Amino acid sequence: xxxxxxxxxxxxxxxxxxxxxxxxxxxxxxxxxxxxxxxxxxxxxxxxxxxxxxxxxxxxxxxxxxxxxxxxxxxxxxxxxxxxxxxxxxxxxxxxxxxxxxxxxxxxxxxxxxxxxxxxxxxxxxxxxxxxxxxxxxxxxxxxxxxxxxxxxxxxxxxxxxxxxxxxxxxxxxxxxxxxxxxxxxxxxxxxxxxxxxxxxxxxxxxxxxxxxxxxxxxxxxxxxxxxxxxxxxxxxxxxxxxxxxxxxxxxxxxxxxxxxxxxxxxxxxxxxxxxxxxxx
Amino acid sequence: xxxxxxxxxxxxxxxxxxxxxxxxxxxxxxxxxxxxxxxxxxxxxxxxxxxxxxxxxxxxxxxxxxxxxxxxxxxxxxxxxxxxxxxxxxxxxxxxxxxxxxxxxxxxxxxxxxxxxxxxxxxxxxxxxxxxxxxxxxxxxxxxxxxxxxxxxxxxxxxxxxxxxxxxxxxxxxxxxxxxxxxxxxxxxxxxxxxxxxxxxxxxxxxxxxxxxxxxxxxxxxxxxxxxxxxxxxxxxxxxxxxxxxxxxxxxxxxxxxxxxxxxxxxxxxxxxxxxxxxxxxxxxxx
Numbered sequence: 197x198x199x200x201x202x203x204x205x206x207x208x209x210x211x212x213x214x215x216x217x218x219x220x221x222x223x224x225x226x227x228x229x230x231x232x233x234x235x236x237x238x239x240x241x242x243x244x245x246x247x248x249x250x251x252x253x254x255x256x257x258x259x260x261x262x263x264x265x266x267x268x269x270x271x272x273x274x275x276x277x278x279x280x281x282x283x284x285x286x287x288x289x290x291x292x293x294x295x296x297x298x299x300x301x302x303x304x305x306x307x308x309x310x311x312x313x314x315x316x317x318x319x320x321x322x323x324x325x326x327x328x329x330x331x332x333x334x335x336x337x338x339x340x341x342x343x344x345x346x347x348x349x350x351x352x353x354x355x356x357x358x359x360x361x362x363x364x365x366x367x368x369x370x371x372x373x374x375x376x377x378x379x380x381x382x383x384x385x386x387x388x389x390x391x392x393x394x395x396x397x398x399x400x401x402x403x404x405x406x407x408x409x410x411x412x413x414x415x416x417x418x419x420x421x422x423x424x425x426x427x428x429x430x431x432x433x434x435x436x437x438x439x440x441x442x443x444x445x446x447x448x449x450x451x452x453x454x455x456x457x458x459x460x461x462x463x464x465x466x467x468x469x470x471x472x473x474x475x476x477x
Numbered sequence: 478x479x480x481x482x483x484x485x486x487x488x489x490x491x492x493x494x495x496x497x498x499x500x501x502x503x504x505x506x507x508x509x510x511x512x513x514x515x516x517x518x519x520x521x522x523x524x525x526x527x528x529x530x531x532x533x534x535x536x537x538x539x540x541x542x543x544x545x546x547x548x549x550x551x552x553x554x555x556x557x558x559x560x561x562x563x564x565x566x567x568x569x570x571x572x573x574x575x576x577x578x579x580x581x582x583x584x585x586x587x588x589x590x591x592x593x594x595x596x597x598x599x600x601x602x603x604x605x606x607x608x609x610x611x612x613x614x615x616x617x618x619x620x621x622x623x624x625x626x627x628x629x630x631x632x633x634x635x636x637x638x639x640x641x642x643x644x645x646x647x648x649x650x651x652x653x654x655x656x657x658x659x660x661x662x663x664x665x666x667x668x669x670x671x672x673x674x675x676x677x678x679x680x681x682x683x684x685x686x687x688x689x690x691x692x693x694x695x696x697x698x699x700x701x702x703x704x705x706x707x708x709x710x711x712x713x714x715x716x717x718x719x720x721x722x723x724x725x726x727x728x729x730x731x732x733x734x735x736x737x738x739x740x741x742x743x744x745x746x747x748x749x750x751x752x753x754x755x756x757x758x759x760x761x762x763x764x
Binding site: 273275278280303304306307310311313315317318319320321322329330333366379382383385386 | 646647649655663666756
């Protein structure tokens with residue numbers, strides 16, 4: 197395994213490649229997705245998805261609404277299980293295991309692959325309790341260690357100074373941007389390897405959105421991030437890799453994927469080219 | 478934006494009709510309360526609250542009756558809260574209304590909650606007093622009331638669980654919580670205010686109940702020595718004094734007054750608790 201990793205590193209360094217997408221180098225790939233299809237009560241929303249998501253980078257999923265980006269994201273931590281009538285076929289390899297297998301440990305998967313939702317969803321309780329619930333899942337039991345990590349997580353998302361005197365305040369009283377940062381802190385409590393984000397800035401004003409965006413960029417050091425966004429400028433600013441989704445007839449699929457700079461600079465696909473130049477939406 | 482106004486005449490008519498109905502309801506309730514208050518309040522003193530009744534209730538107090546009522550309520554709540562919460566969680570989280578089992582459960586509860594209380598009384602008499610051998614007792618009475626209150630409580634709790642946004646369920650699942658953890662750590666606390674309101678409606682119904690108790694907890698007006706003793710509830714005492722005991726009207730009024738005060742107190746307590754919880758989760762502004 198480590199020899200393979202070394203080989204991949206030297207291979208990449210030698211070739212000067214920053215784009216690992218679709219080149220199948222397993223150790224540097226977080227998710228290997230092959231022939232994934234998603235259907236809701238037999239209506240196909242996503243089909244023929246083949247993609248490698250690189251480790252330690254930010255991958256942005258772009259494309260118009262309704263082309264299956266969120267469904268795709270929900271497959272990566274099996275949140276699709278919670279949607280009645282949803283069926284998923286294909287393979288998603290994560291740590292060399294197919295997470296779509298029925299007997300795969302979903303709870304453990306969701307602890308490793310965290311998620312931040314489109315609308316901030318702090319639990320209807322205090323700020324403190326929101327983080328305590330997550331830290332409890334991460335195995336923290338003592339009051340002291342829980343408090344220390346709580347502070348660390350809140351500092352990480354730049355919320356500590358704003359809320360340190362109001363930890364017992366209801367989380368729903370925070371502003372939208374603060375709520376979203378709290379949700380990110382909550383997800384980070386489990387020190388996930390991957391963080392999935394579904395349009396995390398779309399419900400926020402531009403200033404809060406900029407802060408959250410900054411935060412996301414800073415998290416790249418610690419975990420792999422997969423983010424759905426409708427904001428192409430944001431995708432271009434923060435992501436290393438970009439995946440373009442499109443509707444093909446009745447069902448969504450991927451039309452192009454690659455390094456963000458090359459996808460935005462020299463799109464290979466006509467649809468991508470028109471979409472990012474604003475001609476299609 | 479322009480909109481069409483109602484023709485003035487029918488508008489005035491409708492408005493006065495609505496106000497008339499509201500006024501009528503308020504007047505009737507106020508008249509009833511005033512009647513009870515004026516006829517009852519003069520009898521109320523510490524002795525009335527603590528002394529046992531004498532001369533079939535014409536004189537003396539309601540001490541043992543108050544104790545029996547609270548004991549019956551206690552037994553009722555002890556049965557209703559765990560079974561009701563369990564049933565509501567089962568319905569809301571595990572039996573979707575689309576499933577055949579879920580549909581039939583809900584329909585059954587709907588029917589049960591509209592059954593007259595006297596039917597519950599007879600059922601309780603057969604099941605608890607006879608078959609289970611509890612005889613006429615506070616236990617039988619409380620359990621019968623529980624049967625009566627459960628359908629209402631389960632439906633209202635289920636509704637408050639269902640009204641909780643799915644985003645919380647998803648948020649919990651995304652943190653690696655299993656379904657039980659999501660239910661008990663996130664959904665149940667969030668549903669608490671709704672649950673208390675459901676419980677309040679149930680308690681109100683239980684305290685007001687006469688028919689179901691006559692056949693189960695019995696008539697005896699002495700101080701109960703255990704839960705297996707027969708005990709008379711406040712509502713039965715009022716019924717007995719006003720229907721069967723000539724010259725018992727004054728004490729009937731006084732007892733009615735105490736019953737109303739009890740209900741108001743329980744109401745205030747529950748609403749205060751509900752406000753506290755809602756404040757904690759941020760639904761109302763902190764004061």
